Amino acid sequence: MTQDVKFYQTGTFTVGNRLLDPELRTVQSSIARDNSLTSGHRACQGCGEALGARYAVDAAMRASKGQLIAANATGCLEVFSTPYPETSWKLPWLHSLFGNAAAVGSGIAAALKVKAQKAGLDQSAVRVIAQGGDGGTTDIGFGCLSGMFERNDDVLYICYDNGGYMNTGVQRSSATPPAARTATTMPLGPNPGEEFGRGKNVPLIAVAHEIPYVATATVADLHDLEAKVEKAMSMHGARYIQIFVPCPLGWGAASCDTIKLARLAHESGVFPVFEAEAGAITRVSKIRRRVPVEDYLRLQRRYAHLFGANPRPDIVARLQALADKNIKRFGLLEEVA
Amino acid sequence: MISQMEGSQAVAQSVALCRPEVICAYPISPQTHIVEGLGALVKGGKLAPCEFLNVESEFAAMSVAIGSSATGARTYTATASQGLLFMVEAIYNASGLGLPIVMTVANRAIGAPINIWNDHSDSMSQRDCGWLQLFAESNQEAVDLHIQAFRLAEELSMPVMVCMDGFILTHAYEQLELPSQAQVDRFLPPYEPRQVLDPAEPVSIGAMVGPEAFMEVRYLAHAKQTMALELIPEIAAEFAAEFGRAAGGLTRGYRIEDAETIVVALGSVVGTLEETVDALRDAGEKIGILSIRSYRPFPLAAVRAALKGAKRVVVLEKSFSVGMGGVVSADVRMALSGIQLNGYTVVAGLGGRPITQASLRRMLADAVEDKLPPLSFLDLNRDVVDRQLEREARVRRSGPVAENLLRDVSGQTKKPEVSA
Amino acid sequence: MLQIRIHGRGGQGVVTAAEMLSIAAFEQGRHAQAFPSFGSERTGAPVVSFCRIDDKPIRSREPISAPDVLIIQDANLLHQVDVFQGLVPNGHVLINSGRTVSELGLDEIAARMPPGHVITLPATEIAQKHLGRPLPNAVLLGGFAALTGMITLEAVVHGIHDKFKGQIAERNAAAATEAYDLLRAKETQ
Incomplete structure (x- = not known):
């Protein structure tokens, strides 16, 4: 390396691949990337999940030298990628059910282990990922996920978190944030949208399982996301990455704002980005330039009832307080000397 | 070798002779002795290489089985009653995907009222799920049917349930003959999957199928079961020739x-x-x-x-x-x-x-x-039924049915009779 | 066909007793079928197990309602459960108790049966002596062999060694042998 490069360009925040040595550039920037989720699929314009899946799976493919099998939960990712008789997946891929991707991953890993033993190897060269949306992960698939964690099965589980059941028409999940409008948490009554005080923090629950590796990431920081996938793939046992993936359809956001929203979620403290190993948080991605939560909210029609003709600054303040709590809890701001 | 042993242990031995590569276990009576037996064989190194997974539910058991079978491993699990119902979604999925999993169902009633004893309500509730269902008359037949089941499942690429009466067979000690490993190896070749998750030849399994082909996929499952009507007697005949006793068939x-x-x-x-x-x-x-x-x-x-x-x-x-x-x-x-x-x-x-x-x-x-x-x-206690019906006609809050009936039965000394 | 019904309590090895008996019969070249009363077995709760022995394969799987032999592992059950239900007129009854048949208040039942067909055996005491634990099941099987002559002591010992290993098996076998000798001695008196 010839110079100390920061991964941003002032003013635009665009990741500066051009300024890096070739070996430090992202997988996505390489023409040799696998395109594991190849073009032609049926995802919406600006789909954060499609982007996140492409980043993550290509990084996992590179880390495993192409020796990768994926189990996939039912949901947008499954539906838009495999409309019969087509498939966008260029790796071996199995969709079974909505709530069992983690267990299917466990089964694949068990089979690979036996095959490796039969071939006289300690462990299989072929690796396993299981993936699903937040509904398939934090709600209906949670039992299987926790089982896979506690057995420490050799599976990397990737959750694409867009905060709701988007495939079925934008309903509330246990990952839906407070005050957000969904089809089952309408902006009606004194407490419009999703109630405060509900929902589940699955990354921290994963940490509590003391599995080898847990991380959160967003589609806004490609370098960080790829590095985390690569790190996860360098380890064995149960691993979990939750990727924050904006959903233009479900959130009522512009397709061109997907990356921007992901970045604002991180920079406001709404979505803390961190890593944990064996039950302890080891690193957090600091907020470089803190923004008010309102900047993040105003770009999404799912929060429109907080502004407009009958604004609810009280609710905005509560959301800001939650973000502040995250910032404090995870130490997301640089220490002021 | 002829020996006097418990049905569950015999089935565990028989399954082990089939060299399963992945076994998933979740406890439910009266199936537990089978997976306990297999667990001991794996843990003791007598069945190797084999992965034995203690999962967190029957739904996970069948889901793990789906993953391992799709990766080309010979896969086995066992369940009963509520457990079978808890895995139903995955049961249909396994047959829809054409995965040759073999599962023992230690037949048991379904609640409520909760009841651990034998009847056929559990497997009968799954008669339309696409799995083949074979019924054992005795523990010898249960032993023999498991060996045939793997062969049948893998030839058809369809999952097979071996149904044996819970407790009446699973917990009964009787004389039976376990075949030798060499005999089973001759009868049951290594598993050659029709479809497998393999990075060398990537396939997508479990894609969404719309109205344009769904009917055909379902019909194919039926066609395979129709083919099984010929295959089952053939395999039974071959079994009889190799092992010297009749078992299975239609x-x-x-x-x-x-x-x-x-x-x-x-x-x-x-x-x-x-x-x-x-x-x-x-x-x-x-x-x-x-x-x-x-x-x-x-x-x-x-x-x-x-x-x-x-x-x-x-x-x-x-x-x-x-x-x-x-x-x-x-x-x-x-x-x-x-x-x-x-x-x-x-x-x-x-x-x-x-x-x-x-x-x-x-x-x-x-x-x-x-x-x-x-x-x-058979042997319906009509008096107790009538008493409850009368009670319900008389009073709105007649209370929990099972408790009422039990109270009536314990107050009765009369022997039950056949009633329509 | 010989049908044996064993009454006892959860934790007393009632089910294991029937299984050992079936193994003993098998050892002697007979067909045998043993099965429990299929309850949710809890320690202390009344438990029943069954064993059929025959010279030809056994097909029926119904519970034994007309036993030829009753083995009662806990005499307190005599007052709680109708253990004698269905007992055939010429049957045998073996009760685990240090008391006599008269002391147990069973004279009336004993009078209906051929002499020597209702007897008691201090199986718990014998078990306590050999095993240091009140597990009367194997002891009673030794008594069963002496009482009925339907299986040999050697076969019972084989059944014990099939279910137990090492010292536990040896001690159970010794206890069963003592019971066998005790009842044989009584008979020859």
Whole structure:
């Protein structure tokens, strides 16, 4: 390396691949990337999940030298990628059910282990990922996920978190944030949208399982996301990455704002980005330039009832307080000397 | 080797002889002794290489099985009752994907009221799920059917349930012969999957299928089960040649050649029936038994051929469709369509109610005189039922049904009788 | 066919007793079938197990309602459960108790049976002596062999060694042998 490069360009925040040595550039920037989720699929314009899946799976493919099998939960990712008789997946891929991707991953890993033993190897060269949306992960698939964690099965589980059941028409999940409008948490009554005080923090629950590796990431920081996938793939046992993936359809956001929203979620403290190993948080991605939560909210029609003709600054303040709590809890701001 | 052992342990040994590569286990009575036995074999290094996973639910058990089978591993699990129901979504998925998983169902009733004893409600509830269902009459047959089941499943690329009566077989010690490893190896070649998750040849399994092809996919499953109607007897014949004893097949007749009355049944009750039928034969009745060993696919032609010469058919079932009647009876009647004979459904043994020779003799005595109603319940305690109905007519808050009935039964000394 | 019904309590090895008996019969070249009363077995709750022995394969799987032999592992059950239900007229009854048949208030039942067909055996005491634990099941099987002559002591010992290993098996075998000798001695008196 010839110079100390920061991964941003002032003013635009665009990741500066051009300024890096070739070996430090992202997988996505390489023409040799696998395109594991190849073009032609049926995802919406600006789909954060499609982007996140492409980043993550290509990084996992590179880390495993192409020796990768994926189990996939039912949901947008499954539906838009495999409309019969087509498939966008260029790796071996199995969709079974909505709530069992983690267990299917466990089964694949068990089979690979036996095959490796039969071939006289300690462990299989072929690796396993299981993936699903937040509904398939934090709600209906949670039992299987926790089982896979506690057995420490050799599976990397990737959750694409867009905060709701988007495939079925934008309903509330246990990952839906407070005050957000969904089809089952309408902006009606004194407490419009999703109630405060509900929902589940699955990354921290994963940490509590003391599995080898847990991380959160967003589609806004490609370098960080790829590095985390690569790190996860360098380890064995149960691993979990939750990727924050904006959903233009479900959130009522512009397709061109997907990356921007992901970045604002991180920079406001709404979505803390961190890593944990064996039950302890080891690193957090600091907020470089803190923004008010309102900047993040105003770009999404799912929060429109907080502004407009009958604004609810009280609710905005509560959301800001939650973000502040995250910032404090995870130490997301640089220490002021 | 011939030995005296528990049915569950024998099945565990038999499954181990089939060299499964992945076994998933979740405890539920009366299946637990089987997976405990297999767990010990894996842990002790006697069954290797094999991965034994203690999962967190039956749903996970079948899901793990789906993943491992799709990765080309010979996969086994066992369940019963509520456990079978808890994995139903994955059961349908396994057959829809065409994965040759073998599962033992230690037949047990379904609650509420919770009941751990034997009947066939669990596997019968899954008769339409696309799995093949084989029923064992004895522990020897359970041993033999598991070996045949792997062969059958893998040749068809379809999952197979081996149904054996919970407790009555699983917990019974009896004499049986376990085959040698060499014999099983000759009979059951290593698993060659039709589809496999392999980075060298990536495939997508489990894609969404719309109206343009869904019907064809489902029909193919039916076509495979139809093919199984030929394959099951072939495999049974090959088994008999290799192992020197008969087991499996579609049906087995007992003294039906000149029978005017034929009792149709499945599973371990056939043994008790044989004793009863022998006694009735001694008394001059022309009576026999048709044991259905393959319930799915249902052998319509074989059943028709066996029953068409009879004057009457009694279907003795350990399950029933509430609001309708017999489950197996409906299939038997389908097999007999166009043939006029007297048909009776007798529901028996629900929730572990003993099926005794005395009750069977009484019931069959009525049957041969055509005095049986079309649907009857063996040893039903009609008094207790009437008392509850009367209670419900009298008072709005009549309370929990099961508790009321138990109170009435414990206050009763009268022996139950056959009732319509 | 010989049908044996064993009454006892959860934790007393009632089910294991029937299984050992079936193994003993198998060892002697007979067909045997043993099965429990299929309850949710809890320690202390009344438990029943069954064993059929025959020279030909056993097909019937109904519970035994007319036993030829009754083995009662806990005499307190005599007052709680109708253990004698269905007992055949010429049957045998073996009760685990240090008391006599008269002391147990069973004279009336004993009078209906051939002499020597209702007897008691201090199986718990014998078990306590050999095993240091009140597990009467194997002891009673030794008594069963002496009482009925339907299986040999050697076969019972084989059944014990099939279910137990090492010292536990040896001690159970010794206890069963003592019971056998005790009843044989009584008979020859």
